[in-house]
Amino acid sequence: MKNSRFFMAAVLIGTLAGCTTTRKTTGNTTGNIGRLQYIGKQVVPYNMPLEGTVTGGLSGIDYDPRSQQYYMICDDRSEHNPARFYTAKLYFSQTSFDSIRFTAVTPLLQANGATYPGNKVNAALTPDPEAMRYNARKGYLVWSSEGERIVNNKDTILTNPGIYEITTAGRYIDSFALPSQFRMQAAEKGPRRNGVFEGLGFTPDYRFMYVSLEEPRYEDGPRADINDTTALTRIIKFDNSTRQAVAQYAYRLEPVAHPATPTSGFKVNGISDIMVLDDNRLLTIERSFSTGVKDCTIKVYLTDLRHTTDVSRYNALKSVKGLRPAEKKLLFDFTALNTYIDNIEGVTYGPVLPNGHRSLVFVADNNFSPLEESQFFLFELVP
Template identity: 65%
Template sequence: MRNYCFGCIDLRNTIIVLLLTFIFNSCKTTRQPGNNSIGTLKLVGQYTIPYNISFNNTTVGGLSGIDYNPATGEYYMICDDRSAINPARFYTAKLWFNNTSFDSVSITNVTTLRMPNGSAYPDSKTNPALTPDPEAMRYNPVKKCLVWSSEGERIVTPQDTVITNPGIYEISLAGEYIDSFALPNQFLMQATENGPRRNGVFEGLGFSGNYKHMFVSLEEPRYEDGPRAEVTDGPAFTRIIKYNAQTRQPIAQYAYKLEPVATPATPANAFKVNGISDILPLSDHQLLTIERSFSTGTRECTIKVFLADLENATDISNVNSLSQDTHFKPATKKLLYNFTALNRYIDNIEGVTFGPVLPNGHKSLVFVADNNFSDKEESQFFVFELVP
């Protein structure tokens, strides 16, 4: 039953672009990647949630992560509201599509994220030290729980200093805190220019096919690891952490080189960024990475999807500075898809998940964009068919 439907859209025209396809088994609760082969990706359709739609007295927007639960056919979508509009939360939804059309998005539930004491997270005016910055979410069918990440906070001004560490948390489907993942010292926020940059921390996470391991990606380089991405190519290395999903302990780290920022900012010294906005593991060493580039003066984002391989990458867990100790092998990567091929406005895509098997037997891939609660941006959904 549709609890809340925003309408429908039917995009009949499709665009074929090169991408690899992935063979999965038919298990309903675990994802087991098989052999990878080069195939094609076919656009099924696009849908945009209207701006500032309300659901159960909350404002729908800021959708920064998405994951699919095949047992229920539901999607979990974390909201990056820092409890400023409504308490930090995630939404549950149904997406209505097949291999020929994308009909609608139906929000079915909203769940408040809870602190260990059971309370909702406060906003930055009430208690900035406890205010989260939710960015990514995945469902673990083995433990029947959700995992979400927060980027923390780093504000250092002459008037005030707010330092909140990033975090990765296990919660129940009701939003109740269960436990947290261990945080390596390299990712502690600091008032000096050390550790993670503000808004450049845990943007992506995902489980390997057997759910024994979980990967977490930093959006941008740590201060010690070198400069941020620029318009010209440079040594912009960020990190991917590998965890034991059962013990919640880190077991490895890998360097990942970012692409240059896609377009210059206007004016030249204005804000610009390129970083990892989400990851989708395919195995214990391969994963899809989304790089999202934005520059002031250009409305749309440049979204590129890569296949990254960690198999021969160096474990840099004990390397504090990638700019000083350069004797490491980063992950290899291959461009699979550039969203500019769609020849339409593309917003701030921050989430990706595999969806259900389509009626024709092919796998689906779903992307979601964060509108930052701005009327100048869009909460977009894109559904693709993976064609062998």
């Protein structure tokens, strides 16, 4: 009943806040980014119901300025409900973040028109949705799946990661060609489990799309660790008209922020999302988590690919002589907010604020856990 009351309140607040002071944008335009000015935070209650589903697992977000709505992919592997995405309205001004109103839920559909099965039904067809963007030029959505790699004494399940173009009604259109380096393998080669296509974004003219790997492939070296600056992952550049990869770039990850407790516990740092600013510049989100530490460490970098080596033809980054990874500069560390920071996995532009500055929205995935939060963070982009 608590969740139901929140949802009805959110609908009411959203209606009252309809005369938001933000302005509508007219396209995927970019400008200079000097710093991020924090405006506010909203938290969606755990397992809030919507149209027969439970909200949570919000792993990617994008904004459509024409409809003034946000698309948010859910990383539910058809375990709680069929794989899906949500739409929502966010109500805020230049000085306050007022409310969120979820408007609809849409299932992701396979090429045959059916919803995706959970792993207890058909593990080979179960997706792991992670990122989503709206292509305003085509009026379609693109989403990514990390696939699956389970290799143990009982079973071997290998499902390739994928990038799919769909309608706004969730219907399958086509898929992007997968470079051979990113096919799942039973041997310790290719992508690691849960370390694949976490982020994607379009260039302003929608000619190209960048897709980021969360963690290094096996051949590209070890995962990030404490005090270790050697971990290299990849960013892929696709041609949207051919759906073929045209370049790949190396990206150096920061060390894991905190030791795990116990020391044998899980720890990770990787790219949880990217947002494309222009043909060569991206915002990259690095998300570090260690068992025994409640908060995630979230850092946002301004990343430049102009002088970066194209590593498409190299199967192992350590074999690239004179490798030039992407240049990056720290833009914002969420630790500065002095509030609980959860698993931030999505970022998007929002509408233009009354002062002419862009808004920026981040979303956190609660992993469907009552110990975590579905969070939204709102910022002003100050030139």
